[in-house]
Amino acid sequence: MAKIIRPQRASASSVQFAPKKKAANAAKPLPKRAAEKAAKKPAKQVAKTIAKKIAKPKPWTAAEVYEVFDRFRKANPEPRGELEHLNPYTLLVAVVLSAQATDAGVNKATRPLFEIADTPEKMLELGEEKVREYIKTIGLYRNKAKNVIALSKKLIAEFGSEVPRTRAEIESLPGAGRKTANVVLNMAFGEHTMAVDTHVFRVGNRTGLAPGKTPLEVELGLEKVIPTEFMLHAHHWLILHGRYTCLARGPRCEVCLINDLCRWPEKTV
Numbered sequence: 001m002a003k004i005i006r007p008q009r010a011s012a013s014s015v016q017f018a019p020k021k022k023a024a025n026a027a028k029p030l031p032k033r034a035a036e037k038a039a040k041k042p043a044k045q046v047a048k049t050i051a052k053k054i055a056k057p058k059p060w061t062a063a064e065v066y067e068v069f070d071r072f073r074k075a076n077p078e079p080r081g082e083l084e085h086l087n088p089y090t091l092l093v094a095v096v097l098s099a100q101a102t103d104a105g106v107n108k109a110t111r112p113l114f115e116i117a118d119t120p121e122k123m124l125e126l127g128e129e130k131v132r133e134y135i136k137t138i139g140l141y142r143n144k145a146k147n148v149i150a151l152s153k154k155l156i157a158e159f160g161s162e163v164p165r166t167r168a169e170i171e172s173l174p175g176a177g178r179k180t181a182n183v184v185l186n187m188a189f190g191e192h193t194m195a196v197d198t199h200v201f202r203v204g205n206r207t208g209l210a211p212g213k214t215p216l217e218v219e220l221g222l223e224k225v226i227p228t229e230f231m232l233h234a235h236h237w238l239i240l241h242g243r244y245t246c247l248a249r250g251p252r253c254e255v256c257l258i259n260d261l262c263r264w265p266e267k268t269v
C-alpha cells in the first residue's frame with residue numbers, strides 16, 4: 001500500500017508571530033556568511049549588554065542615595081564607633097593600634113592600658129617596653145608600641161600635648177595615615193570626613209555607591225554622593241553595615257535594609 005505523506009504544518013506560534021515579510025523571504029535561504037553573521041549577532045549583543053551592566057551598574061540617582069542614608073538613620077540614629085577611648089589622644093592611639101586588627105582585639109588590650117596611660121606624658125612615663133607588654137595580643141605590636149611612644153613624644157614637643165585638628169598634622173604623626181586622620185577628625189572633632197576601612201571599601205564597591213580600586217577613590221566617591229546632612233555619621237553607618245550585614249563572605253542580602261537599591265549583580269535577593 002502506498003504511504004501517505006502529509007504536508008508539514010507550521011506551528012501555531014511561528015504563524016502567529018512571524019512578520020509577513022520574513023515569512024515571504026523564508027523561502028530564499030541567506031548566503032552562508034550572512035546567515036552566520038545573523039546567527040552570531042544577537043548572542044554577541046546579549047553578552048556585550050550583560051558585560052556592560054556588570055561593569056557599569058545603573059548610576060544612582062540623588063533620591064536613591066538619600067533614601068539609603070535615610071533608612072540607615074531611621075534604623076540607627078546615633079551610630080557609635082566600636083573602638084573604646086577616653087579622649088582624642090586615646091582615640092588616636094586606638095586607631096593607630098587598629099591597623100590590621102579587630103576593634104574587639106584592640107579594646108581588650110587598651111582597656112587596662114588607658115587606665116594608667118590616657119595622656120602622652122603618662123604613655124612616655126610607662127615606656128615602650130611596658131606598652132609592648134600591654135598590646136602584645138595585637139598584630140605588629142612591636143612596631144605599634146614604637147609608634148605610640150614616638151607619636152606621644154611628637155604631640156608633647158610640637159602640639160602642646162593635644163591632638164592636632166588638621167589632616168596634614170595628624171598624618172605627620174608616626175603610625176598615622178589618612179584613615180587614622182579621617183577617623184580622628186570625624187569622631188573627636190565632628191568633621192565630615194569619610195574613613196575607608198575594609199568594610200567601607202567593600203560596601204562602596206558592591207552597592208555601586210562609590211566604586212573604586214583604591215580606598216582613596218572610594219573615599220572621594222562617597223564624599224561626592226552622600227548628602228551633607230548624613231556625612232557626620234555616614235562613616236559609621238557604612239562600617240556597621242559592612243561588619244554585620246554586607247559581610248565579605250556571605251553577605252546577608254535577605255535582611256539588608258537597602259537590598260532593593262543595591263547594584264551588586266551577585267546579591268542574593
Ligand code: SF4
Pocket residue numbers: 206207245246247251252253256257258259260262263264267268
Ligand atoms: S543587598 Fe547584599 S550585597 Fe547589597 S548591600 Fe545589601 S548585603 Fe550587601
